[in-house]
Amino acid sequence: DLLQWPQISKCRSPELETFSCYWTDGNLTVPGTVQLLYMKRNDEDWKECPDYITAGENSCYFNTSYTSIWIPYCVKLANKDEVFDEKCFSVDEIVLPDPPVHLNWTLLNTSQTGIHGDIQVRWDPPPTADVQKGWITLEYELQYKEVNETKWKELEPRLSTMVPLYSLKMGRDYEIRVRSRQRTSEKFGEFSAILYVSFSQAGIEFVHCAEEIEFPWFLVVIFGVCGLAVTAIVILLSKQPRLKMLIFPPVPVPKIKGIDPDLLKKGKLDEVNSILASHDNYKTQLYNDDLWVEFIELDIDDSDEKNRVSDTDRLLSDDRLKSHSCLGAKDDDSGRASCCEPDIPETDFSASDTCDAISDIDQFKKVTEKEEDLLCLDRKDDETLPTPANTDTQQPRTLSESRESWPPFADSTDSASPSVHTQLSNQNSLTNTDFYAQVSDITPGGSVVLSPGQKSKVGRAQCEGCTEQSFTVDNAYFCEADVKKCIAVISQEEDEPRVQEQSCNEDAYFTTESLTTTGVNLGASTAETPSMEMPVPDYTSIHIVHSPQGLVLNATALPVPEKEFNMSCGYVSTDQLNKIMP
Amino acid sequence: CHTAKMLTPNGKEYAQKIPREELTYLILKLLQAWKEPLSHFNQHIEHHQELPDDSLSKAKQIRNMVHELETGVEKVTEKMQSMGIISNSLQGMASSEAAGLPTSNEANMMSDSDFIHCFRRDSNKVQSYLKILKCRIMPENSC
Numbered sequence: 001d002l003l004q005w006p007q008i009s010k011c012r013s014p015e016l017e018t019f020s021c022y023w024t025d026g027n028l029t030v031p032g033t034v035q036l037l038y039m040k041r042n043d044e045d046w047k048e049c050p051d052y053i054t055a056g057e058n059s060c061y062f063n064t065s066y067t068s069i070w071i072p073y074c075v076k077l078a079n080k081d082e083v084f085d086e087k088c089f090s091v092d093e094i095v096l097p098d099p100p101v102h103l104n105w106t107l108l109n110t111s112q113t114g115i116h117g118d119i120q121v122r123w124d125p126p127p128t129a130d131v132q133k134g135w136i137t138l139e140y141e142l143q144y145k146e147v148n149e150t151k152w153k154e155l156e157p158r159l160s161t162m163v164p165l166y167s168l169k170m171g172r173d174y175e176i177r178v179r180s181r182q183r184t185s186e187k188f189g190e191f192s193a194i195l196y197v198s199f200s201q202a203g204i205e206f207v208h209c210a211e212e213i214e215f216p217w218f219l220v221v222i223f224g225v226c227g228l229a230v231t232a233i234v235i236l237l238s239k240q241p242r243l244k245m246l247i248f249p250p251v252p253v254p255k256i257k258g259i260d261p262d263l264l265k266k267g268k269l270d271e272v273n274s275i276l277a278s279h280d281n282y283k284t285q286l287y288n289d290d291l292w293v294e295f296i297e298l299d300i301d302d303s304d305e306k307n308r309v310s311d312t313d314r315l316l317s318d319d320r321l322k323s324h325s326c327l328g329a330k331d332d333d334s335g336r337a338s339c340c341e342p343d344i345p346e347t348d349f350s351a352s353d354t355c356d357a358i359s360d361i362d363q364f365k366k367v368t369e370k371e372e373d374l375l376c377l378d379r380k381d382d383e384t385l386p387t388p389a390n391t392d393t394q395q396p397r398t399l400s401e402s403r404e405s406w407p408p409f410a411d412s413t414d415s416a417s418p419s420v421h422t423q424l425s426n427q428n429s430l431t432n433t434d435f436y437a438q439v440s441d442i443t444p445g446g447s448v449v450l451s452p453g454q455k456s457k458v459g460r461a462q463c464e465g466c467t468e469q470s471f472t473v474d475n476a477y478f479c480e481a482d483v484k485k486c487i488a489v490i491s492q493e494e495d496e497p498r499v500q501e502q503s504c505n506e507d508a509y510f511t512t513e514s515l516t517t518t519g520v521n522l523g524a525s526t527a528e529t530p531s532m533e534m535p536v537p538d539y540t541s542i543h544i545v546h547s548p549q550g551l552v553l554n555a556t557a558l559p560v561p562e563k564e565f566n567m568s569c570g571y572v573s574t575d576q577l578n579k580i581m582p
Numbered sequence: 583c584h585t586a587k588m589l590t591p592n593g594k595e596y597a598q599k600i601p602r603e604e605l606t607y608l609i610l611k612l613l614q615a616w617k618e619p620l621s622h623f624n625q626h627i628e629h630h631q632e633l634p635d636d637s638l639s640k641a642k643q644i645r646n647m648v649h650e651l652e653t654g655v656e657k658v659t660e661k662m663q664s665m666g667i668i669s670n671s672l673q674g675m676a677s678s679e680a681a682g683l684p685t686s687n688e689a690n691m692m693s694d695s696d697f698i699h700c701f702r703r704d705s706n707k708v709q710s711y712l713k714i715l716k717c718r719i720m721p722e723n724s725c
Binding site: 064 | 590592594703706707710713716717
């Protein structure tokens with residue numbers, strides 16, 4: 001409707017060797033004939049189209065002789081009087097290749113189900129383009145679709161002239177077309193003729209699916225989620241506790257026996273603490289009771305060594321506990337008494353000893369060696385001497401305890417012989433199990449200061465008298481026997497010989513100082529530190545308790561290098577050893 | 583374009599007709615003519631704020647590619663001369679046409695769009711000439 005002049009529609013070069021220009025006539029009737037004039041950059045004047053025919057109507061064809069690449073051209077459409085249209089370009093810019101030719105396809109492989117298959121499509125480059133010499137380089141773009149589809153699927157442009165197509169449905173027919181462009185250009189040429197792909201025509205066996213059923217995964221997921229949600233809600237809201245517990249089991253809360261969880265919740269810590277404490281106390285009390293019961297029984301029997309031993313073991317094990325409890329219980333001078341049995345001083349002492357001797361439980365457990373000590377101790381019924389409790393950890397307390405035990409013991413040795421004996425038995429048991437309190441010092445008041453110490457067992461000595469060695473150990477336990485002897489000796493003599501070193505051996509701890517002090521307290525000259533042969537152990541077990549005189553400790557020879565220790569019994573404390581050693 | 587004065591074959595036929603030495607020489611001359619203008623151009627566009635960053639990097643990349651291509655063609659030329667594929671008269675031709683080389687001033691006076699247009703055209707020439715030269719070197723091809 002619009003009046004249009006003749007226009008140059010396009011100019012294209014298919015192979016970069018020739019080019020053609022096309023124009024339209026327009027609605028207006030133009031007087032005269034329309035001519036296409038062209039001019040190269042270096043020309044002076046316009047020239048007329050050399051060929052109006054070859055390219056068709058309203059076209060101008062420039063063959064190779066008229067075509068110069070990379071040189072600007074200008075063409076104009078004009079008649080004699082006026083110019084209708086003009087265009088300037090360079091031939092290398094208007095390259096639009098011809099479509100590829102000779103499309104064909106081959107079957108690569110088919111799926112196992114026979115529903116899908118892969119094909120390879122091949123074609124030839126347009127014959128006009130001189131690709132072989134490399135004068136022009138072409139890219140190809142393939143498009144395909146199913147026959148009854150409307151939208152084409154495109155592949156990436158590529159330089160090769162063959163393309164595989166994967167996973168085509170063998171029950172459907174496909175259409176394929178290819179177009180090309182110069183590699184450095186942006187515009188594609190025309191599409192090639194459509195290639196029809198039909199598997200049935202090729203005679204390929206395939207499974208014909210009437211229709212493709214796509215599993216409605218989406219629906220499945222939706223319904224599954226809804227169902228689960230409904231089920232969960234129903235369970236939560238249902239009143240049946242069993243089902244609810246099955247699906248949503250209750251989370252267990254921490255429970256402590258004897259304690260009401262409400263206490264914990266409400267934060268009544270005091271009550272909780274009391275409850276917990278009472279539990280422990282209760283236990284220890286039980287142990288204590290058992291210990292005392294057994295102890296007493298042993299004392300009465302007082303004959304069977306084996307029983308003693310066994311009892312001793314038990315006692316020792318119990319002693320430990322008892323000592324614990326004892327230690328915990330008492331705190332003042334008479335605390336030791338309160339620890340176990342306040343009415344029996346000796347017992348207290350022993351109890352304290354036991355209390356103190358907790359640390360050396362391991363050593364005390366060396367039952368076998370202690371047996372003899374016990375025996376020594378047991379034999380001397382009338383001589384019951386509380387052995388210093390072994391207290392490694394509770395040294396100060398032990399000292400105080402020992403202090404206190406000494407005097408009471410000494411005082412009440414006679415009267416309390418049975419108790420003392422009992423205590424001694426305790427001690428024996430203690431000694432057997434190396435449960436000794438190291439007597440580190442003896443106060444002027446006569447109390448034995450116990451200190452922790454190591455106990456090393458060295459041979460058993462006979463339980464006889466005191467040995468000097470027994471007194472040498474500083475922080476050692478006294479063998480009861482030795483102590484007794486020693487004390488007796490000390491009390492009687494100024495210098496106590498070491499004669500009875502061997503008397504009481506075994507795991508007797510000696511505290512040299514304590515021994516000496518003990519001797520002094522008892523009226524005897526302080527026992528000189530006996531031979532340094534006393535072993536290092538801190539405790540000497542009191543092997544014999546010589547009630548009036550004192551304790552006889554079982555000296556144990558310290559394993560001093562190059563020294564032979566004649567251990568009466570018990571152990572020599574490290575202090576002793578140090579003293580012994582120059 | 584500053585390289586417009588160079589006489590280059592404007593068609594496939596001409597490219598096939600001229601001696602290989604001349605074709606090789608032309609290729610080298612074209613590449614050499616663009617090395618310096620490209621560097622200058624890169625410096626020039628670095629100050630353009632409106633250009634995206636990838637354009638600047640692309641320009642640098644192109645300049646490096648031209649440089650490497652020129653080095654590669656020189657090596658191929660030496661190889662061809664050593665193998666006797668082409669004669670050694672190349673040096674003479676280089677000196678005679680030294681005047682034809684464009685000066686860098688002409689390249690600097692162009693506008694940016696003209697510069698890019700000229701470079702595109704010359705790079706297309708170099709590509710086509712190299713393709714023809716490759717075809718002509720292989721004796722089995724009927725170039």
